Amino acid sequence: xxxxxxxxxxxQPLEKLRPQLLEMSKNIRHRGPDWSGIFNxxxxxxxxxxxxxxxxxxxxxxxxxxxxxxxxxxxGEIYNxxxxxxxxxxxxxxxxxxxxxxxxxxxxxxxxxxxxELNGIFGFALYDVEKDEYFVARDHMGIIPLYMGWDENGTxxxxxxxxxxxxxxxxxxxxxxxxxxxxxxGELKCWYNRDWKExxxxxxxxxxxxxxxxxxxxxxxxxxxxxxxxxxGYEVFQNSGCSGPIDMIAMTKQGDxxxxxxxx
Numbered sequence: 001x002x003x004x005x006x007x008x009x010x011x012q013p014l015e016k017l018r019p020q021l022l023e024m025s026k027n028i029r030h031r032g033p034d035w036s037g038i039f040n041x042x043x044x045x046x047x048x049x050x051x052x053x054x055x056x057x058x059x060x061x062x063x064x065x066x067x068x069x070x071x072x073x074x075x076g077e078i079y080n081x082x083x084x085x086x087x088x089x090x091x092x093x094x095x096x097x098x099x100x101x102x103x104x105x106x107x108x109x110x111x112x113x114x115x116x117e118l119n120g121i122f123g124f125a126l127y128d129v130e131k132d133e134y135f136v137a138r139d140h141m142g143i144i145p146l147y148m149g150w151d152e153n154g155t156x157x158x159x160x161x162x163x164x165x166x167x168x169x170x171x172x173x174x175x176x177x178x179x180x181x182x183x184x185x186g187e188l189k190c191w192y193n194r195d196w197k198e199x200x201x202x203x204x205x206x207x208x209x210x211x212x213x214x215x216x217x218x219x220x221x222x223x224x225x226x227x228x229x230x231x232x233g234y235e236v237f238q239n240s241g242c243s244g245p246i247d248m249i250a251m252t253k254q255g256d257x258x259x260x261x262x263x264x
Contacts, residue, residue, distance in 0.1 A: 002061070003031035003049040003160040004073040006125040008134045008183065011153035014042055021045045024157075024164045031075075031160060037061050039071050044127050044134065046073040065104050066093045069129050074100040075160050076122030076144045084117065100124070107135065112180055115191045123175070125158050134183045140192040142177025149173065 005025045010017055018040055025036065025047040032049030039046045039062045048061035063072040078084070081099040084106065088094075092105045100122075106114035107126055115137055123146035126135045136158050138146045149157045149169030158175065159165050165172050175181075178192030195201040 001031050002075040003028035003164075004047065004075055004123070004125060005159045005164045006044070006046040006073055006127075006134075006136075006157065008044050008125075008127070008156045008158075009154065010043055010045070011151075011155045014040060014045070017155070018045055020168065021047050024159065024168060025049060027164045028159070028161045037073075039064075039073075039127075041129065043132050044071075046071060046125060046127060048073045061098075061100070063098060063101050063104060064095065065108060066095060070104050070108060071127045071129065072100065072104050072124060073126075074103060074122060074124035075146075076100070076120060076124070076139065078102060078118055078120040078122065080119040112137075112182055112189075112191070115180060123160060132183075135180065136175065136182075137180035137191070138175050138177055140178045146175040147172060148175050148181070 003025070005021060005028065007017060007021055018038075021040075022038065025038075029036065029049050037048045037060055046062050061073055063074070064070065078099040081102045084102045085094065088102075088105050088109075092108070094101055094105070099120075103118075103122075103124060103126065106117065112135060118139075121139045121141075121143040123138045123144040124136070127133070128135075134156075136146075136148070138144065145160055147159050147162050147165055149159075149165040149172040151157070151168055152170050157165055157169055162172065176188060176190075179188045179190050181188050
């Protein structure tokens with residue numbers, strides 16, 4: 001869990017808004033106690049509160065492209081970032097091992113169309129310094145929180161929590177799941193489209209789920225192989241329900257986890 005607070009289309013001097021953004025970011029520092037970062041120029045301000053999970057050494061945010069033109073403040077996790085990086089071998093020089101840096105390379109190559117390639121959960125803001133363009137997006141189901149707002153002067157803000165915008169913005173909206181906002185047109189656009197969203201499109205479909213439980217163990221292990229990525233140690237507490245032990249057994253297959261049996 002990390003947190004972002006960003007401002008674009010600045011309608012007041014940087015000298016006034018930069019301290020304000022730092023105060024707004026303090027309101028969500030509980031989301032990321034490991035690092036506080038900021039980028040700003042005369043047209044944008046981007047702050048980040050980091051909880052260091054993947055690449056705790058060099059993954060401080062905001063992240064930058066090699067030429068410093070693209071700036072990224074992101075909250076979430078990109079599960080397939082290692083696989084996505086392979087397409088850039090020899091063509092893009094990654095600056096960190098952060099799972100989120102692949103967002104920069106994908107945007108640089110493909111623009112907003114890359115979002116459906118991401119397997120993960122995210123809420124991020126990306127800024128193109130040279131073009132003075134911003135790009136904001138949220139994951140397909142809205143698992144990662146994201147809000148947007150405008151102050152009385154028309155400056156646009158995006159933040160991971162509502163409390164960061166309260167007292168500053170005169171208008172606040174939930175950033176919708178599965179959507180993105182690009183400054184080239186200023187319109188929210190849905191990037192996540194599936195036929196199963198409409199009942200009539202799938203009502204006659206047959207399931208491909210087997211009639212027995214033989215594959216469920218393998219499916220669960222595959223899930224953790226994709227999603228359980230970390231560079232730090234963890235302690236996990238589970239209750240005595242049936243799902244907890246199943247999760248723990250699957251996790252031991254993916255990493256250096258020791259199960260401790262505590263009897264009460």
